[in-house]
Structures are given as C-alpha cells and as structure tokens.
Amino acid sequence: MLHRSHIYGVMGEFSSPEELIHAVEKVREAGYRRVNAYSPFPVEGLSEALGLKRNMVPLICLIGGLTGGLGGFFFQYWVAVIAYPLNIAGRPLNSWPAFIPVTFELTILGAALSAVLGMLALNKLPQPHHPVFNVPRFTHASSDRFFVCIEAKDPKFHIAESARLLQELHAHHITEVSDD
Amino acid sequence: MAAQEYRAPESIGRLQQRALFVGGVALLVSLLGVMRTPGLFYQSYLMSFMLICGLTLGSLGLLMLQHLTSGQWGIIIRRSLESATRTIPLLAAFFLPIALFGMHHLYSAWLDPEEVKKEPLSDFQQRYLTAGGFYMRAVIYFAIWLLLMYLFNRWSEEQDANREDRALRRRFKMFAGPGIILYVFAMSFAAIDWVMSLSPHWASTIYGFLFVAGQLISSMAFMIAIVVLLARTEPFASVLQKRHLHDLGKLLLAFVMLWAYFDFSQLLIIWSGNQPEEISFYRTRLYGGWGVVAVIVLVFHFFVPFFLLLSQDVKRNAKVLPKIALWLIFMRLVDLFWMTRPEFTSQAAPTWLDIVLPLALGGLWLGFFAFHLKQHPLLPLGDPKLEEAIEHHEH
Numbered sequence: 001m002l003h004r005s006h007i008y009g010v011m012g013e014f015s016s017p018e019e020l021i022h023a024v025e026k027v028r029e030a031g032y033r034r035v036n037a038y039s040p041f042p043v044e045g046l047s048e049a050l051g052l053k054r055n056m057v058p059l060i061c062l063i064g065g066l067t068g069g070l071g072g073f074f075f076q077y078w079v080a081v082i083a084y085p086l087n088i089a090g091r092p093l094n095s096w097p098a099f100i101p102v103t104f105e106l107t108i109l110g111a112a113l114s115a116v117l118g119m120l121a122l123n124k125l126p127q128p129h130h131p132v133f134n135v136p137r138f139t140h141a142s143s144d145r146f147f148v149c150i151e152a153k154d155p156k157f158h159i160a161e162s163a164r165l166l167q168e169l170h171a172h173h174i175t176e177v178s179d180d
Numbered sequence: 181m182a183a184q185e186y187r188a189p190e191s192i193g194r195l196q197q198r199a200l201f202v203g204g205v206a207l208l209v210s211l212l213g214v215m216r217t218p219g220l221f222y223q224s225y226l227m228s229f230m231l232i233c234g235l236t237l238g239s240l241g242l243l244m245l246q247h248l249t250s251g252q253w254g255i256i257i258r259r260s261l262e263s264a265t266r267t268i269p270l271l272a273a274f275f276l277p278i279a280l281f282g283m284h285h286l287y288s289a290w291l292d293p294e295e296v297k298k299e300p301l302s303d304f305q306q307r308y309l310t311a312g313g314f315y316m317r318a319v320i321y322f323a324i325w326l327l328l329m330y331l332f333n334r335w336s337e338e339q340d341a342n343r344e345d346r347a348l349r350r351r352f353k354m355f356a357g358p359g360i361i362l363y364v365f366a367m368s369f370a371a372i373d374w375v376m377s378l379s380p381h382w383a384s385t386i387y388g389f390l391f392v393a394g395q396l397i398s399s400m401a402f403m404i405a406i407v408v409l410l411a412r413t414e415p416f417a418s419v420l421q422k423r424h425l426h427d428l429g430k431l432l433l434a435f436v437m438l439w440a441y442f443d444f445s446q447l448l449i450i451w452s453g454n455q456p457e458e459i460s461f462y463r464t465r466l467y468g469g470w471g472v473v474a475v476i477v478l479v480f481h482f483f484v485p486f487f488l489l490l491s492q493d494v495k496r497n498a499k500v501l502p503k504i505a506l507w508l509i510f511m512r513l514v515d516l517f518w519m520t521r522p523e524f525t526s527q528a529a530p531t532w533l534d535i536v537l538p539l540a541l542g543g544l545w546l547g548f549f550a551f552h553l554k555q556h557p558l559l560p561l562g563d564p565k566l567e568e569a570i571e572h573h574e575h
Contacts, residue, residue, distance in 0.1 A: 062490075089454055097451040100444060 008131035008179040009034075009151040010162045012171025013140070017043040020146035023169045024049040027150060030165055034154035038132065038147040060118035061111050068110020072103040135175050149177060186557040189413040196550035203543020210536045217533075222282035223524055224533035227516045228541045229274055230375065230391070231398065234512060235545065236271050238399025239264035240325060241363050241392070243332055247356035252569040253427035256420065257403040258560050260410075262336055263552035264399065265329040270548050272322050274541060278374075279318060283311065290380045301380055309377055317373055321366045328359050339562035349564065367392050378523040382461050386446050390519075393439035398512045400432045401505035406553075408502040416558055419570050422496040429495030432505065436489065440482045465518060469528030473518045481511040513538055 014020045020037060027035050028051060037046055076099040080086070085093050120126070132138050132149060141147050148171065150162045159176065166174050213221040243261040246254025254261075278286065288295050290309040301309065332352075339348050368388025376387050404425070410416035450458045466474050485504055488494050495501060517530065559566060 058492075091451075091454070095451075097444075097448050100448065 006179045007152045007159060008134075008177040009149045009153075009157070010159060010166060011132065011135055011138075011147055011149045011175050011177050012166035012169070013137060013173045014146040014148065014171060015144075017046075017146060019170070020148065021045055021049045023148050023166070023171065026169055027148060027165065031156050032150050032154050032162070034151040034157070036149050036151065038138070038141040038149070040142055040144065040146075043146075055122055057115055057118050057122065061115040064114025064118070065107045065111030067114075069103050069107035071110070072106030073099055076102060131177050131179050134178050134180075137173055137175070152179075186415050186419075186559045186561070188554045188558055189410070189416070191409070191413060192550050192553055195409075196547050196554070199543045199550060200547030201543075203540050203545070203547055206536050206540035206543055210533060210540050213533045213536070217531075218281075219285045219524075220531050220533055221537075222278065222285040223521060224531065224537040225282060225541075226278060226286060226374070227513070227520050227534070228537040229278065230516050230520070231509075231513050231538060232271060232274060232541050232545050233370075234391075234395035234398035235402050235509075236264055236267050237325060237363065237367060238395030238397070239403075240268070240328060240332075241360060241396060242399050242403070244328070244356040244359045244363065247332070247352040248360065250353075250565060251427070252565065253424060253431065255560060255563055255565055255569040256424045257407060257428070258336070258563070259556055259558050260403055260406050260553060261399070262333050262556070263549055264402070266333060266552040267545055267548045268322070268325050268329045270545060272326075274545075275318065275322070279315060283314070287314075287377055290377060299381060305380055309380060314373055317369060321370045324362050324366045328363065331355060332359070336560060336562075337556070339560065340557065341562065343562045343564070345562075364388070364392055367395070375520060378520060379460070381457060384446050384450070384458075384461070386442055386449075389442045390439070390446065393435060393442050394512055394515065396435040397432070397439055397508055400428065400435055401508040401512075404428050404432060404505040405502045405509075408498050410558065411498065419559065420498075421572065422498075425498060425501055426492070426495045429489060429501050432508070433486070433489035433495075436482065436485050436508070440486075464522040464526070468526065470518065470522050470526070473514065473528050477511065477515050477518055481508070481515055485511075 012023070014023055017039065020039060020043060024035065024037050024046065028049070033051075035050065037043075037050060039046065073096075077094060080095065080099075081093045087093075088095070091098075132141075132147070137145070138147065148166065150157060150166070152159075156162075163174050163176075210221065213224075239261045242254075243258065243265055246258060246261070284291060287309075289299070290296060290301060290305065291311060296306070307313075332355075335348055335352060339345065342348065368391075371388045371391040375391070376383070407416070407420055407424070407428070411420035447462065450462060464470060485508055488500075488504055494504070517534065521528075559570070563569075
C-alpha cells in the first residue's frame with residue numbers, strides 16, 4: 001500500500017486510435033473505472049469506450065444564456081420604464097422590440113462565457129502540472145501516439161497486474177507514472 | 181451491400197395513392213367554394229399555394245446548398261430533395277388558377293383602375309404592377325426554377341451511371357452557388373409580385389427573405405418527416421442513423437432561427453422608423469384578433485420549436501423530431517395566413533376553405549412527390565461520399 005502515495009498510475013502507449021479504443025474497452029471490461037485516455041486528436045467512440053457520462057456544460061450554458069437574456073431585457077426595462085421614463089416619439093415606455101438586440105447579444109454573451117468557464121471549471125483547469133507529464137514519452141500525445149493510463153486511485157489498481165494487463169493488450173513502453 | 185438498389189418501398193406507392201385520393205376529393209369539395217365565394221376561395225388558394233411553393237422551392241434551395249457544402253446530411257435526403265424539385269411543373273400548374281381567374285379577386289388594389297384612383301400608386305408602381313408584367317415575370321421565375329431543376333436532376337442521373345466522372349462533380353459545385361443566388365432573387369421578386377403586392381402601398385426590403393427562410397423550414401421539416409417514414413422499412417431502415425437525424429435537426433433549428441431573425445428585423449426597423457406608411461403592416465397584424473394570431477406564431481413557430489430543438493436528445497429521437505417537423509409545416513401555414521389574410525379582413529378566423537384547400541393542394545403535391553420518389557434509387561449511388569455517409573460508426 002505504501003507505493004500508492006507516490007504512484008499516479010500505469011501508462012501504456014499505442015500507435016493507432018483503433019488500438020486505443022480496443023485497449024480502453026478491454027481495460028474497462030477487466031473492471032477498472034479510473035481510466036483515462038490521451039490522444040492527439042478527437043477519436044470517435046472514445047467517450048463511449050471510456051464510459052464518460054454526459055457532462056453539465058450544456059445545462060450551465062443554458063442557465064448562463066437565460067440569465068444573460070433576462071438580465072439584458074430587464075435592465076433596459078428598468079432604465080426605460082422605471083428609472084428614466086422618457087417619451088420617445090410617442091412609443092410605449094416598454095418599447096420591447098428595441099430591447100431585443102441587446103437582449104439577444106447578452107444571451108449569447110452569457111451562454112458563451114458560462115460554457116467556456118463551466119468547461120474550464122469542470123476540467124479543473126487551469127492546472128499548471130499533471131502527473132502524466134512526468135513520463136518523457138508523453139510529449140508524443142500531442143503528435144503521433146495514443147496513451148492509456150490506469151490510475152492508482154482505482155480500487156482494483158495493482159501496479160504489477162495493471163501493467164501486465166496493458167502488456168497483454170500489446171502496449172509499448174509501459175511506464176509507472178509518479179505522482180510528484 | 182455493393183449491389184444494393186435502394187428502391188423505394190411499397191409504402192411510398194400506398195402514400196401516393198392515398199395522398200392523390202385525399203387531394204382529389206378535397207379539390208372537388210373546394211370547387212363549391214369557387215362557385216359560392218370566389219373571393220374567399222382565392223384568398224385560401226393563395227395561402228395554400230405559397231405553402232406548396234415552400235415545400236418545392238425550398239427543396240431546390242437545399243438541393244443546391246448540399247451540392248455546395250457536400251455534407252453527409254445532404255446525401256441522405258438528396259433523392260427526396262430532387263423528387264420535390266421535380267414537382268415544379270405541378271407548381272406551375274397550381275399557379276394557373278391565380279393567374280387566369282384569381283387575379284382580380286386578389287390584386288384589385290393595383291389591378292382595378294377604380295381602386296388605383298382612390299389610392300394612387302407611384303409612377304414606377306403603375307408601370308411595374310400590371311397584368312402583363314405580372315405574367316411576364318411569372319414566366320421568368322418559373323423558367324429559372326425549371327432550368328435549375330432540369331440541370332440538377334439530369335446530372336444526378338448521369339452521376340449514378342458514372343461514379344468516376346470528376347468533371348460532373350465540379351459542375352455540380354460550379355452551378356450550385358450561382359443557382360442559389362438565382363433561386364433567391366427569383367423568389368424575392370415572386371414574393372413581391374404574389375404576396376406583397378396585395379397591399380401595394382406598403383413595402384419591405386427583407387420581404388423576399390422571409391419567404392426564402394420559411395421555405396427552407398418547410399422543406400427541411402418535410403425531409404425529416406419523409407426520411408423517418410422511409411426508415412420504417414428496408415432498405416432505408418439500415419441506412420438512417422441517429423447522427424443523420426441529429427444533423428437534419430440542427431439545420432431545422434438553424435432555419436427556424438434564421439426565419440425568426442428576418443421576421444424580427446423587419447419589425448424592429450419599422451418600429452424604430454415609425455413611419456405612417458410603413459406601420460400599416462403591423463397596425464393590422466399586431467392588434468385585435470390578428471394580434472392573437474401573431475402571438476401564436478411567435479410562441480409556436482419560434483419559441484416552442486426553438487427550445488425543443490435545442491436538446492440533443494430531441495434531435496436524435498426518431499419519434500419526436502418528425503412530430504416537431506410536421507408541426508412546423510402546419511405553423512408555416514398559420515404564418516402565411518397571418519401574412520396574407522389581414523389584407524382582406526379584420527376577422528382573424530379561418531374559413532372552411534382554409535382547411536380544404538391546403539389538403540387539396542398538399543395531397544396532390546404529396547402524390548406527385550411520391551410518384552417522383554419511386555423513379556430513382558433512394559440514395560445517390562454515384563456520389564463519391566455515399567459509403568462514408570451511410571457507414572455505421574457506433575461500436
């Protein structure tokens with residue numbers, strides 16, 4: 001149990017997206033749940049293979065958009081009807097068609113900002129360092145290699161057995177990932 | 181898989197028979213209306229005709245758009261789009277009653293010298309809005325649409341036979357761009373002639389685009405309904421996937437937003453300008469009974485479909501998405517009712533002809549569409565992207 005404190009996980013390297021998906025599926029079949037995959041480009045079907053649940057970003061985005069829109073509209077309403085009521089060419093004080101462009105823009109602003117910030121927050125970004133960068137070959141994850149990492153937090157994790165599983169899946173350069 | 185023919189299933193033949201039957205019966209019933217209340221008949225007829233225009237010409241626009249962008253969504257619906265464009269001759273036949281008999285009931289504001297004396301037109305309008313000009317321009321519009329229909333359908337047939345013809349692929353792309361411009365120009369002028377001239381003293385420069393955007397909604401909604409219907413049986417059942425519906429649903433959402441954007445732009449500009457000759461359009465349409473119809477259009481043509489279509493699950497659902505699509509086609513009719521009828525009456529109530537005539541023209545149109553759909557394989561066999569478009573990714 002002692003090694004768990006400074007081991008982040010075991011990492012294996014694959015050379016094609018097909019092998020990556022196959023490996024992830026097998027690792028999950030073996031009962032591991034704390035598994036992550038790294039790829040230089042989006043791989044179709046990888047999220048399903050990893051069993052990633054749908055995240056909260058759409059909901060955060062919707063709430064941000066509605067807040068922006070309602071805020072934008074009622075701020076104008078407050079200015080034009082309550083705070084500074086002015087008669088402009090005989091139009092009603094609540095001249096709502098004139099409020100729509102700003103309402104629309106603020107809906108977009110609220111939705112876009114909350115989507116980006118929500119995505120960053122859910123990804124725990126910005127994060128200056130991550131243990132996987134301790135593996136020198138990991139730089140290839142931005143160019144031409146695909147990585148699977150079985151994390152030490154997984155209850156089934158056992159350094160030798162997890163490494164053997166990756167070996168059975170024909171991973172290259174199986175490495176321990178240290179945690180510091 | 182290689183020798184697949186993708187012939188239309190029997191259900192399309194049954195659809196053709198039933199649609200023609202309903203359309204024929206409704207047309208006979210509506211003839212009562214011509215004899216008893218010709219004015220009301222042509223008002224309903226114009227509204228129904230503009231709906232059918234949307235299904236047909238919107239498909240012409242989408243067909244060229246998919247050649248230009250070559251997205252996979254387009255390959256799934258391309259044959260249905262082509263079949264819809266091949267009903268343009270029928271559309272021209274549907275136009276004849278308006279041109280031959282209905283004009284005096286509809287366009288008296290510029291056709292009847294007495295009316296023109298009461299509310300004079302500008303010099304340009306007097307020269308432009310004449311029966312002769314109306315006919316001549318209609319001939320030009322239909323000539324443009326028929327030419328585009330002919331070219332894109334013929335090349336598509338040629339492509340089925342020569343898969344490797346690269347010159348043909350380039351030709352599709354080269355003609356699709358200018359074709360879209362021609363379609364939008366012709367449709368803008370047609371919307372001015374056929375609908376905006378109902379009230380010649382009012383003008384809006386975005387008017388044609390309202391119709392183009394509405395036509396894209398009608399056509400995309402119809403395409404969603406038809407691919408889901410086709411997917412009930414083989415061969416389409418193993419072709420259509422959730423990702424296709426997702427793409428078509430996204431485009432439907434985009435067109436609903438485009439339409440709302442154009443419609444609102446017109447209101448915003450007229451509201452801001454506040455000119456007596458411009459606000460007449462909304463004075464008649466935003467108050468009283470027509471105001472209720474305006475709210476119905478706003479809520480059920482925009483807000484409800486917009487929020488439903490935002491959801492990814494709804495767009496990928498083969499049961500819910502076609503229902504929203506059919507609902508939008510119905511709302512197109514309500515919108516056309518709101519666009520045309522207030523020029524004739526302050527009573528915002530549909531007549532029996534407003535039910536019978538859309539059924540008549542819609543039924544006949546659907547029958548002809550089904551007939552054309554049976555003539556060719558359901559997928560463009562010569563399209564270089566076909567395999568990619570129908571392969572299954574799901575593990």
